[in-house]
């Protein structure tokens with residue numbers, strides 16, 4: 505494997521009137537070339553802020569704090585000048601979002617929008633008609649039935665699933681090495697969601713880009729992610745391969761996320777288990793384990809000191825006092841959270 509992106513000690517804060525919102529608090533992880541890394545966690549845990557940092561899109565009052573580094577193919581992109589960002593965004597790295605209707609331009613025909621991205625990064629000096637041809641080929645590639653007609657449609661004339669396909673075509677026409685997908689299927693119904701995820705998997709096989717899949721739903725990543733990074737309150741609490749996270753999860757927050765995935769194999773009337781309590785105030789995040797107030801296995805130490813990140817081997821890391829050999833783990837269901845819900 506070779507590393508495409510290396511995030512080191514990334515911290516991002518928003519300086520608001522109420523105080524410093526510590527959105528991301530010193531996270532480190534790698535993204536391997538051609539692989540899918542999932543960033544998973546409840547709303548507000550810092551997933552989108554992390555992905556915006558990768559594209560240089562943190563705006564005031566947000567600040568990427570000193571000591572943070574993001575290496576892309578060995579270069580620290582946080583030192584990029586505007587010109588370098590322009591060359592990077594949409595070319596090396598593209599992003600797709602939850603709501604295509606918001607991110608596509610409602611006043612511009614689909615074909616023109618897809619072409620525009622390639623025109624901005626036309627290193628190969630393609631002619632207008634070649635670019636047009638490429639745009640239509642992209643629509644074919646993402647499974648739009650009548651690509652020729654679609655070129656001349658406006659986004660609102662398409663269904664949600666088709667719009668999402670158009671956004672993927674726009675993002676991938678420059679053949680980026682990295683695609684960031686921020687909750688790309690959250691607004692879609694379950695069947696369309698599965699189709700879009702399958703499409704992303706196939707395109708990755710064909711085009712070879714790395715994907716960062718951002719989602720609050722661990723169920724979405726079971727089939728698609730190679731690596732899983734679980735975030736809570738601006739930190740990484742557990743990370744590891746898909747196998748390790750689903751079959752050997754070690755953090756109580758990961759267990760809670762797993763229990764909140766709807767199980768299609770069980771009675772479909774079964775209620776979704778939500779995680780009780782809420783995420784901590786990010787203006788004054790706890791100095792101890794941030795999950796402490798919601799964790800059924802919390803010990804006294806958890807409220808006092810933050811657990812260190814421990815390497816369990818196989819690239820599996822976890823930050824929880826339960827992994828300390830001195831912890832009393834009687835009654836802690838270590839291997840019961842796991843398994844994929846098909």
Ligand SMILES: Nc1ncnc2c1ncn2[C@@H]1O[C@H](COP(=O)(O)OP(=O)(O)O)[C@@H](O)[C@H]1O
Nearest residue numbers: 518525527546547548549550551552553554786
């Ligand atoms: N522009 C902003 N101003 C103030 N706080 C922000 C801003 N953007 C994000 N935050 C805060 O940063 C934290 C992480 O947000 P975000 O990364 O969007 O979460 P999510 O994991 O749901 O994508 C949240 O507490 C959010 O309120």
Ligand code: SF4
Nearest residue numbers: 793796799806824825
């Ligand atoms: S450190 Fe303690 S409170 Fe935090 S997740 Fe582990 S057991 Fe629960």
Ligand SMILES: [Mg+2]
Nearest residue numbers: 551552553686
């Ligand atoms: Mg988000």
